[in-house]
Amino acid sequence: MDFTLSGESKMMVKAARDFAEREIEPIIPRIEEEDALPDDILQKFAKARMLGMMIPKEYGGIGSTALNVILVLEELAKPGSAAAFLVAFCNSVAETVYQWGSGDIRKRFVPPLCDGSSYPAVAFTEPGTGSDPTAIATTATPDEDYYILNGTKRFISHGHRKGYGVFYANDETGRITAFVVDKSSEGYTCSKPWALMGLAGQGLVDVFLKDVKVPKENILGEKGKGFHILLRWIAGERIQQMAFMVGMGQECLNESLKFAKERMVRGRPVTAMQGFQWMLAEMHASIEACRWWTYRVASKQDEGDDIQVDSAALKLFVVPTIQEVARKALQIHGSYGYCKDYKIERLYRTIAHAGVTAGSTEIQKTLVGSALGRS
Numbered sequence: 001m002d003f004t005l006s007g008e009s010k011m012m013v014k015a016a017r018d019f020a021e022r023e024i025e026p027i028i029p030r031i032e033e034e035d036a037l038p039d040d041i042l043q044k045f046a047k048a049r050m051l052g053m054m055i056p057k058e059y060g061g062i063g064s065t066a067l068n069v070i071l072v073l074e075e076l077a078k079p080g081s082a083a084a085f086l087v088a089f090c091n092s093v094a095e096t097v098y099q100w101g102s103g104d105i106r107k108r109f110v111p112p113l114c115d116g117s118s119y120p121a122v123a124f125t126e127p128g129t130g131s132d133p134t135a136i137a138t139t140a141t142p143d144e145d146y147y148i149l150n151g152t153k154r155f156i157s158h159g160h161r162k163g164y165g166v167f168y169a170n171d172e173t174g175r176i177t178a179f180v181v182d183k184s185s186e187g188y189t190c191s192k193p194w195a196l197m198g199l200a201g202q203g204l205v206d207v208f209l210k211d212v213k214v215p216k217e218n219i220l221g222e223k224g225k226g227f228h229i230l231l232r233w234i235a236g237e238r239i240q241q242m243a244f245m246v247g248m249g250q251e252c253l254n255e256s257l258k259f260a261k262e263r264m265v266r267g268r269p270v271t272a273m274q275g276f277q278w279m280l281a282e283m284h285a286s287i288e289a290c291r292w293w294t295y296r297v298a299s300k301q302d303e304g305d306d307i308q309v310d311s312a313a314l315k316l317f318v319v320p321t322i323q324e325v326a327r328k329a330l331q332i333h334g335s336y337g338y339c340k341d342y343k344i345e346r347l348y349r350t351i352a353h354a355g356v357t358a359g360s361t362e363i364q365k366t367l368v369g370s371a372l373g374r375s
């Protein structure tokens, strides 16, 4: 068992940390104000070699590991912005299309997800279901060389930005099939973005599919086997999401320490009071536990292990643990923590998202519990 990071990993961490400080932190007020990411951000991520990280070089990727993606995301997460989520999304969608796509699909759709010319999307949630993909109502009807997609997808991150997404629909056999959909197809329209509690710029829209023609060759994997692809994508996404939680949790601690050292209470800094020392100690221990478990599950992904149950158990632990870290951080800040002038306010709101996206906490419990029961 090796707990040391390679030289390459350390360089990537440093580059991501610098990028977050130089390119993300300064634009946060604008993103919060406009509730939109700047148009050039994806290109900047591509130039910084943060897209297609697990994709082989011949398809425009970097050929790196799941663990390195996690390390980079942990650093990018520290500003507490949706900008970093975009990187995770690009990576996980490119990986899904690469893993399940035929040679032709790989050639057509993977490079644009690596070079910053295509915004990714994944669409499974619908007005009638989020947690139960078997209840998906969007239909895909064969018509000569095409499938015709009809239905409404809800809460689709970057659904309104140009590029390619993986859409899940019920085919003529009543099973779920995954399709690569060009978001500029005729009949593809969107709502305006939902106004979210946090994650400004996430661009969460409803997508309306009205007789959208998708070439049959755009089926990802085997027809009728989309559910399996979806479960595998969510499992990888969960690990990436937990890297965000670790990064933001660490930043909660960093901000709390900074504040507590300077804030004087009865002539002494907050850090001199044992109750707050204990709080800081608990935060530190919690973050370390989350961090190393996240690294472990990412390493298992690199080893080719099945990560469905591990990633669910990880999420089950990390989400409430880091949410408690954020609560403590706000408490340490006193009323300043409740003000938008302090970073902790944004981190707190952003951290709140994780229990209800990419599989809710309850669904993780069911996944892990049923797997334990079967073992």
Ligand SMILES: Cc1cc2nc3c(=O)[nH]c(=O)nc-3n(C[C@H](O)[C@H](O)[C@H](O)COP(=O)(O)OP(=O)(O)OC[C@H]3O[C@@H](n4cnc5c(N)ncnc54)[C@H](O)[C@@H]3O)c2cc1C
Pocket: 121, 122, 123, 124, 125, 126, 128, 129, 130, 131, 132, 154, 155, 156, 157, 158, 199, 202, 204, 353, 356, 357, 358, 359, 360, 361, 362, 363, 366
């Ligand atoms: C920031 C953000 C980004 C998102 N991005 C995307 C995206 O890009 N693409 C996409 O498709 N979706 C996306 N979503 C949607 C998200 O993944 C779903 O909303 C989520 O899966 C939960 O579905 P739901 O809201 O319909 O909840 P529901 O399924 O209606 O669940 C409601 C409650 O019931 C619980 N519950 C449901 N079923 C069970 C069960 N069997 N046992 C126990 N409890 C249960 C849930 O845990 C939850 O607490 C995003 C959401 C957010 C907030």
